[in-house]
Amino acid sequence: MTMAEPRPLTAGPAAPASDYAGRPVYEIARLSKTYARNRLTALTDVSLTLHKGEFVSVVGSSGCGKSTLLKIMSGLLPPTTGRVVLEGRPVTGPRDDIGMMFQQATLLPWKTTVENIILPIEIRQGRAAARAAVPRAMDLLKLVGLGDFGHVYPGELSGGMAQRASICRMLISNPAVLLLDEPFSALDELTRDFMNMELQRICAEQQSTAFLVTHSLAEAVILSDRILVMKPRPGRIVEEIVIDLPRPRTLDMINTPRFGEIVAHIRDLLGKEAFQ
Amino acid sequence: MTMAEPRPLTAGPAAPASDYAGRPVYEIARLSKTYARNRLTALTDVSLTLHKGEFVSVVGSSGCGKSTLLKIMSGLLPPTTGRVVLEGRPVTGPRDDIGMMFQQATLLPWKTTVENIILPIEIRQGRAAARAAVPRAMDLLKLVGLGDFGHVYPGELSGGMAQRASICRMLISNPAVLLLDEPFSALDELTRDFMNMELQRICAEQQSTAFLVTHSLAEAVILSDRILVMKPRPGRIVEEIVIDLPRPRTLDMINTPRFGEIVAHIRDLLGKEAFQ
Amino acid sequence: APSILRAQTAVTFAVPNPSALTWLPYWVAVGEGYFAEEGLDMRLEAIDGSSAVLQAMSAGQAQIGAPGPGPTLGARSRGVDVKFLYNLYPRSVFGILVKDESPAQTPADLKGTVIGVGTADGAEVSFTKAIMTDLGMVEGTDYTFLPVGDGGTAAVGFMRDEVGSYAGAVSDAAILASRGLTLREITPEAYLGFFGNGIAMLESQMAATPDLAPKFGKAMVRGMRFATDPANKEKALAHCAVGNPQEAEQDYAASLYDGVVVRMTPTEAFIGQGYGYQPPEHWQAIHDSAVASGALPEALPDLAAVYSNEFVAGWNA
Amino acid sequence: MTATPDPNADTVWVEHEALIDRIPRWVAMLVLAAIVIAIWDLATARTGWVSPIILPSPAETLADLIFVGHNLLTGGYMLDALWTTTRTVFWAFLIAIVIGFSLGVLVGETKFGERAVMPYLVAIDTMPKVAFAPLFIAWLGFDIASKVALAAFIATFPIVVSTAAGLYAASENERMLFKAMGASRMQTLLRLKLPTGLPHVFTGLKIASVGVMAGAITGEFLGGGQGFGALIRQSASTLDTPRVFALILYLSLLGLALFFAVAWLQKRLVFWNKADRPGGVG
Amino acid sequence: MTATPDPNADTVWVEHEALIDRIPRWVAMLVLAAIVIAIWDLATARTGWVSPIILPSPAETLADLIFVGHNLLTGGYMLDALWTTTRTVFWAFLIAIVIGFSLGVLVGETKFGERAVMPYLVAIDTMPKVAFAPLFIAWLGFDIASKVALAAFIATFPIVVSTAAGLYAASENERMLFKAMGASRMQTLLRLKLPTGLPHVFTGLKIASVGVMAGAITGEFLGGGQGFGALIRQSASTLDTPRVFALILYLSLLGLALFFAVAWLQKRLVFWNKADRPGGVG
Numbered sequence A, B: 001m002t003m004a005e006p007r008p009l010t011a012g013p014a015a016p017a018s019d020y021a022g023r024p025v026y027e028i029a030r031l032s033k034t035y036a037r038n039r040l041t042a043l044t045d046v047s048l049t050l051h052k053g054e055f056v057s058v059v060g061s062s063g064c065g066k067s068t069l070l071k072i073m074s075g076l077l078p079p080t081t082g083r084v085v086l087e088g089r090p091v092t093g094p095r096d097d098i099g100m101m102f103q104q105a106t107l108l109p110w111k112t113t114v115e116n117i118i119l120p121i122e123i124r125q126g127r128a129a130a131r132a133a134v135p136r137a138m139d140l141l142k143l144v145g146l147g148d149f150g151h152v153y154p155g156e157l158s159g160g161m162a163q164r165a166s167i168c169r170m171l172i173s174n175p176a177v178l179l180l181d182e183p184f185s186a187l188d189e190l191t192r193d194f195m196n197m198e199l200q201r202i203c204a205e206q207q208s209t210a211f212l213v214t215h216s217l218a219e220a221v222i223l224s225d226r227i228l229v230m231k232p233r234p235g236r237i238v239e240e241i242v243i244d245l246p247r248p249r250t251l252d253m254i255n256t257p258r259f260g261e262i263v264a265h266i267r268d269l270l271g272k273e274a275f276q
Numbered sequence C: 001a002p003s004i005l006r007a008q009t010a011v012t013f014a015v016p017n018p019s020a021l022t023w024l025p026y027w028v029a030v031g032e033g034y035f036a037e038e039g040l041d042m043r044l045e046a047i048d049g050s051s052a053v054l055q056a057m058s059a060g061q062a063q064i065g066a067p068g069p070g071p072t073l074g075a076r077s078r079g080v081d082v083k084f085l086y087n088l089y090p091r092s093v094f095g096i097l098v099k100d101e102s103p104a105q106t107p108a109d110l111k112g113t114v115i116g117v118g119t120a121d122g123a124e125v126s127f128t129k130a131i132m133t134d135l136g137m138v139e140g141t142d143y144t145f146l147p148v149g150d151g152g153t154a155a156v157g158f159m160r161d162e163v164g165s166y167a168g169a170v171s172d173a174a175i176l177a178s179r180g181l182t183l184r185e186i187t188p189e190a191y192l193g194f195f196g197n198g199i200a201m202l203e204s205q206m207a208a209t210p211d212l213a214p215k216f217g218k219a220m221v222r223g224m225r226f227a228t229d230p231a232n233k234e235k236a237l238a239h240c241a242v243g244n245p246q247e248a249e250q251d252y253a254a255s256l257y258d259g260v261v262v263r264m265t266p267t268e269a270f271i272g273q274g275y276g277y278q279p280p281e282h283w284q285a286i287h288d289s290a291v292a293s294g295a296l297p298e299a300l301p302d303l304a305a306v307y308s309n310e311f312v313a314g315w316n317a
Numbered sequence D, E: 001m002t003a004t005p006d007p008n009a010d011t012v013w014v015e016h017e018a019l020i021d022r023i024p025r026w027v028a029m030l031v032l033a034a035i036v037i038a039i040w041d042l043a044t045a046r047t048g049w050v051s052p053i054i055l056p057s058p059a060e061t062l063a064d065l066i067f068v069g070h071n072l073l074t075g076g077y078m079l080d081a082l083w084t085t086t087r088t089v090f091w092a093f094l095i096a097i098v099i100g101f102s103l104g105v106l107v108g109e110t111k112f113g114e115r116a117v118m119p120y121l122v123a124i125d126t127m128p129k130v131a132f133a134p135l136f137i138a139w140l141g142f143d144i145a146s147k148v149a150l151a152a153f154i155a156t157f158p159i160v161v162s163t164a165a166g167l168y169a170a171s172e173n174e175r176m177l178f179k180a181m182g183a184s185r186m187q188t189l190l191r192l193k194l195p196t197g198l199p200h201v202f203t204g205l206k207i208a209s210v211g212v213m214a215g216a217i218t219g220e221f222l223g224g225g226q227g228f229g230a231l232i233r234q235s236a237s238t239l240d241t242p243r244v245f246a247l248i249l250y251l252s253l254l255g256l257a258l259f260f261a262v263a264w265l266q267k268r269l270v271f272w273n274k275a276d277r278p279g280g281v282g
């Protein structure tokens, strides 16, 4: 199933998830998270559903709990209360079918870029499989513009290059669900646009479900089927916006009035609560 | 001297620097840098001049040598060849009059946020001065929206919060020259816009000269008097664009046609060289 | 007591072994107040071996020491002005010991066996070598030495049957016996002249404090006389308990006491000379065997300077 | 993990600790102790495989433990000895920390230290300390000073090596930050490298806390004095192995106290290092 | 730094190293050696402040160094002794590494190890090793095996403590990454925690390399045998201090070789840790 058909063009608050075509794969209900260390309530009463093949983005101000939400969804942090269910099974720890990209690149300094990228394969399938994945890793590196840097150690990469390498590391194992925490924040617009289009292509090809944290509204709109808007203190979802632009999306859609309208709408929403 | 007067509106390649009003403070000529470790030429033949009170931005694709340039300018890395002169004296090491913000936040985990912020004062003027700077540090924290997080350890901050804290750390010592490496990359647009306006205000007030690396063309245009465009392999400056928008800049200028024009021009320039 | 009125000088007596019974007359003299009567305020320090005792003496940390004659000869050959004054163990401290059930009755029976020694060239080695050489046996062909250490590790040598005999201090035999390992001594009477540790001082020390040696020896002899009277055994043991309370807690302390008294009592031939007397011929024998074994690189030009019997008469008066 | 979860139930994380981690501490310690004592008993009292001269049976050792404990509690001569040894250990540890730390900084911070001083330190430390005991006695006498010197000598080296290693632990980003702030070498050392290197330094202190005990006892073995080491030597020379083991066991309580005092201090001082749960993340 | 720089001149960075770091290595080592020897000579031969039977003069020691060196080079009995000790040290180090590393992983990785095993290890290690010498000889005989055991015993503890500390060195981000990849505990240990902890482990190995030397010599002191330790003890028992010091100096060459072999291995294995220049950044 591809996402190319146009869908009901309702960009409004909380469009019921059942309107959506795919079968629900990810269900989160009444999630809340309080960090024990500082007794800070990072998330409160978060509920959301992801459908098969859907691309959902989260936007919200810095510190509103986006990374926390992703870590809970990927099974890295336990929720304080609430339900997290993926493919009918509660998430109580990391799962093979989830690919996670962290806000920090976190490459191992004693492995070359390509060795870092095949690490998930090495972990899950052993060394032989990892060796076999090297050509694919090199392809991915070429794709993100790091073709010449496969055999270089991470200490010799720039900030954006490390980020791109960590995207490759997530992609190498073709996960069914992608959780991405600001994957393109250190990239220039051009590379970013290019990466966005590649991400769309990869998700469509593999029918992956994707959940993206981003600060770029344009990026969120161009990639997503839905955008969730979060507000801080305590972190919660205040709005859900269905993006009715047709698929596949292209970069020139950015210049369409509909696109500008949606971006303006979200900016408005975020702006409602004054800074501080 | 404030930057409020309109200036010749020529957005073209390599406008001669002598057109500019302020006296030159930073002079860089024929700079090149080759990393010994991998014999990679990160910069070649870079020349630029910063004038007193000027705000200059650098844009360019990931890995084109922007961070390297900043590190050389701040005296952290020696150039392979070329001249770097600040206020008539060659830069051969870190200087008190330069404030640097790194691409990574790098907060010390054993100090609270506010202790991290007063660290430069502590280093340069001793503990007593640092203690005296605490109220100012708290003000800066409030300014960036971290008023409640002064006495929290960095491990409990989100990515964007750490970045904002490190901006405060740079600002606390009122440096004459600001070197900023993607300071707002982890911030949402709203916070980012707000921070941009604050940065403009602070620079104007202190007549600081600023040099900013950014991936956001909008940010570059709204803040800068000039924008330098870099191209990779080897890293070099290919274009200089003078931004003729009047000062002080306001956020609604983003919606003016002139703004759109300039952004489009730069995007074009960057796009000339195809991705890869 | 009048001694308290006199200014007391603190004197340190360094010994190579922590056992209090080994220095029986000293502890008796302390307990009976003989030293105090002489105006001496004594300290005893048990350190590790005769070499360390000689080193402490030459450093001035100990004014009096109780080294063995072998190391004393060694120190003398290295230019240390040490002088042996009092022969504390005229009947030797060493013996050749075999397991009780061993068929060996004399050293001659040890042909073709392994003899355990503390270290490869401790004093017991020259002692044993002298006996074996007199029997016409050669080390390496007729018998071999195995360094097994002392105390626990020596016992291990027997238990693992790595050695058939052990040349060491006879007090070890009493101790091992109390731990269930009965040993029998097969040392020929004639070799008991290889006397053991005694009291020594540096000549420079003797010159600086001329009345120290007379006073110290006098108290020691009085202590010795007290200890040899069987009636005083209980009291003497109590005095030793002050020096080493743990030793006093051992049930074999009484039997060890008897052994020590025997070894400290001069043989018939020399008993008339009094306590502390050092027969020159025995010094010669010790010296010659030390030269023969290589422990001394060359013969000393004036062996007579190593020891002195000048105080013996005064002490025994 | 139910296949069809109740839609109203919260997701409950069962923190599945490995079996080995779920054993309560006291149970584990008791079981370990029981196993060791059982084997020990078997080897000594039951089968006589090991002679009592070498290794006393647990029962004999217990009898002496009670005896020694009684002596200690009633303020007998052993308490004095323990007090002497404790003072020795205390001073030696203090001196070892000061000297080891200073030398560690010299070695870790300067090329001079690393290349010229370190080889000498290694050479000196390889030498059998026993050979130096007479020197210390010659200079410092029979009092605790000579034992303090020997113990400090032994304990210094681990602190030197660990401190020097700790000074390399700061990341390049952090060094850059300090360089950019114009921090002097001393400031970088005090405010960055040392705090970052604290976990390393504490590793050295832990090793040294055990080394200093060993050193004090060795000193008392070799050089007279009134400490616990002298008591052990007395017992050993009379082959009173149950007493030797009893004394050693009390001694190791002192060692445990010192070690865990250091560990406790580390927990307090290196509070930001949250990765302190084995196997855990949160 | 000229006030009015020539506009065509390149900016030249004068890497202003601190004075102490600019001294060439050999000069520094020679100067240090000269100072030590001068003081030594003054204390012994010149003033006679220290008795020659406690500390021989440099000249006497040199004479014996030549004698011992000649014996070693011509394959005399000392070479056999050195070879015996070298073998002891080699095996002991190997055993200490294997056991210390395994125990270190147990302690650093499991709560069971940290809470139940570690106290016992500390307690055992505080005990004077000397007391265990008879045990080792009883079990292993008078051959090198008993010395190997004693030396390994001494060298194990630093490796345990360092390895355990190293396992805490990985950052929370890195742990999260491995958790997210579904890495098993063993994989996290092998692929993340151990490589990250290598600098710590090497700290332990360096300390152990010196400890194992001390242990081997102590073993030979106490339990006879044919090694260098026995030679030293023989010389010491006849107050032949020049020989003692000559032997010790040769011995420390062995220790230096071992230590710097470990340091060299560390440079190779922990290649990514570029912060290896004292004071430097680049």
Ligand SMILES: Nc1ncnc2c1ncn2[C@@H]1O[C@H](COP(=O)(O)OP(=O)(O)OP(=O)(O)O)[C@@H](O)[C@H]1O
Residues within 6 Å of the ligand: A155, A156, A157, A158, A159, A160, A161, A186, B035, B037, B038, B040, B042, B061, B062, B063, B064, B065, B066, B067, B068, B069, B103
């Ligand atoms: N320490 C280093 N050693 C070797 N090569 C390096 C090092 N740092 C950077 N490089 C190389 O230098 C080039 C420029 O790096 P730099 O960090 O300056 O890029 P950048 O423009 O800041 O990129 P980004 O926008 O991704 O941060 C890159 O190709 C990188 O691989």
Ligand SMILES: Nc1ncnc2c1ncn2[C@@H]1O[C@H](COP(=O)(O)OP(=O)(O)OP(=O)(O)O)[C@@H](O)[C@H]1O
Residues within 6 Å of the ligand: A035, A037, A038, A040, A042, A061, A062, A063, A064, A065, A066, A067, A068, A069, A103, B155, B156, B157, B158, B159, B160, B161, B186
């Ligand atoms: N490990 C932690 N311990 C305690 N508090 C934490 C921790 N991590 C995050 N927090 C707090 O939880 C809140 C949400 O943090 P989170 O990292 O989820 O924000 P975010 O939305 O990802 O922000 P950003 O866009 O800046 O990355 C913040 O207020 C932060 O201070």
Ligand SMILES: [Mg+2]
Residues within 6 Å of the ligand: A066, A067, A068, A103, A181, B158, B159, B160
């Ligand atoms: Mg985040």
Ligand SMILES: [Mg+2]
Residues within 6 Å of the ligand: A158, A159, A160, B066, B067, B068, B103, B181
């Ligand atoms: Mg950069």
